[in-house]
Amino acid sequence: MEMETLLKYEWGVMMPEFIILGVATILSLIDLFMPKDRNRRPLALFALTGVVVALVSLLSLLSVDVTSILGDTFRLDSFAKAFKVLLFLGGALVLLLSLHYEPQEGLLYRGEFYYLFLTALLGAMMMASSGDLITLFVGLELLSISSYILVGLRKKYALANESALKYVISGGIATAITLFGMSYIFGFTGTTNIKEIAQYLNETVDLGHQYVLALAFFLTLIGLSFKLAAAPFHMWAPDVYQGAPTPVTAFLSVVSKTAGFVIVLRLLVSVFAQIPAEGSNSPSMLLSLQDYIAFLAAVTMILGNTIALKQRNVKRMLAYSSIAHAGYVLVAFATLSMFMFDAVWFYLLAYLLMNFGAFAILQVVSAQSQSEDIQVFAGLYKRSPMMAVAMAIFLLSLAGIPGTAGFIGKVNIFLGAFVTEPAHYVLAAIMIATTVVSYVYYFGIFVQMFFRPVEDKRKIEWPIGIIVVVAVCAFGTILFGLFPSIAYDFLGQFDHFSDFLQ
Structure with a gap:
């Protein structure tokens, strides 16, 4: 050049x-x-x-x-x-x-x-x-x-x-799987742009090409599912x-x-949403394959929340919680509603705040006891009331309780499942059911913090960096839970991603 x-x-x-x-x-x-x-x-x-x-x-x-x-x-x-x-x-x-x-x-x-x-x-x-x-x-x-x-x-x-x-x-x-799927796209089109x-x-409407492109879609989706x-x-x-x-x-x-x-x-929305399914008047290939994405979202929500029930290690519990939350976001992707981008962005913002706050408190509590077992939270309210209250805010948001950003994020995705035609009733029902299941392991930490006797009576020291993280995350979780329009007003200046393919 x-x-x-x-x-x-x-x-x-x-x-x-x-x-x-x-x-x-x-x-x-x-x-x-x-x-x-x-x-x-x-x-x-x-x-x-x-x-x-x-x-x-x-x-x-x-x-x-x-x-x-x-x-x-x-x-x-x-x-x-x-x-x-x-x-x-x-x-x-x-x-x-x-x-x-x-x-x-x-x-x-x-x-x-x-x-x-x-x-x-x-x-x-x-x-x-x-x-x-x-x-x-x-x-x-x-x-x-x-x-x-x-x-x-x-x-x-x-x-x-x-x-x-x-x-x-x-x-x-x-x-390797992701690259294999991309190679089909490149081989078919002759360009990487x-x-x-x-x-x-x-412009590709030949039915014989659909199978190759569908294979490219599934390979790419499977490879990226590992990352998610x-x-x-x-x-x-x-x-x-x-x-x-x-x-x-x-x-x-x-x-x-x-x-x-x-x-x-x-990649997937910008590419596969443009491919006609079986003819120029048919829905796009992405719409025709959304049932498979919905199945992936349902399995992710079910496995993530049910396996988390048995976890004693809080890090592993939050890992399965993270899997479940990936399933919630995949619901928005599966429904492909007009609000998909907004719903995904807001949910990731809410998840960022509540999850970072939870990990910040876990880091401090586990460092003092040299353990990540759920029992390290026993009597936390008596040892550090402010830390227990902050952790309660993050757990309520992760569980999707009203008044928190997590609730608004889940409601947006849930309602998005009904604005499409046909509506995704089964997927929305699974989302509600698995959210209720998640209350069990989230509130298990609640029980430890507020209703279990103190095992370690030492006071917990708050490093300045942790204080900043917890304060920012707690404030944001409550602020966007009560006034979500603040985040949406900021997002509104992007004109709902209308320039995505310009």
Whole structure:
């Protein structure tokens, strides 16, 4: 590519990515030359500053029209802007959690955590703005490979080594399946540009081609289901969540999952929604296959919530809870209503707040008792009333109780199942039933906090980073539960993602 052409691009739309890349590079150099006996915690503040600056630069780009550079491989549209806000918010909370994370055996590679996390965040950002299969896959792999290393960061902890190995194997298989599905799309269309693929397939009405494209859809969906921890491709999640450092677990359950849904929406909706099912007057292929997506959502909700009932380890319980919540979001994807993008975005925002808050409190409580068993919450209200109340808010939101952001998110998805024709009554009924089942294990923690005698009478110290995370998450959970219009007004400036395929 000629230098004159490169200079004509509007590189300003990539400023958030450049900031994260620059900060990650600087952190890696500082960590390399810093004496081994020096504390690496200040690097977290530097990384946090980089994320905040990148978020500010993104907010300054909200009024910018749809911009495409580098041969339409990078797009700054409403979809990218909305989901990058979630990624940056989640990234900032992860860094605050990591600031005070100290496992029993110590963490020798703390410096590596910060720039590896930023590269993972950069991969998720590239996925949100990708307009090409190649850049989409590069972003996915940047996120995945960084995550593999982060999971195994506690090298002296046997469970972390086992988790990293399982994650690498399952992630490699998922990547291969996803790439295999993408290869069918490329082989059929002869291009990797998502917009060109959609335009080309919109003209393909030959019935014989439908089977090849359906195979590509299922392969891609199965591969991405591993990333989402959607049943029955969820087997890796409980072990990985349990063995990984708590900030990494929070990252995988929220930020990485958000990136997974980004690629599902960016690729599957933009491509397969344009393919006629059996003729130009028929519904799109995505509509004709929505029953299979609904089945995947139903299985994910049922398995996630029922298996969580038997868990004593709170990390594993939240892992199965994360699987169940992936099922709830898949309900919105399965119904394909006109409110799908809004419902998915709001639910991921609510899930980010309530899940990060829960993991922040779990990190503090488990660090003092050196256990993640549910009994560590026994008598928490007497030891730290504010912490117990905050945890109660997050549990109520996870359970979908009115007055919380989690309730609004579930109601939006539930109502979305009825605005389509035909309505998805069975899927909506399963969503309600499994939500009721989830009350059992969420309220089990309630019982421990408020109705069980205190086993450890030591007071719990609140590090400043944890206080910020819990305060932000609790405030946001209540605010968006009582006034969801604040989030929707912000989302409204994106014109409901009308420029998704411009």
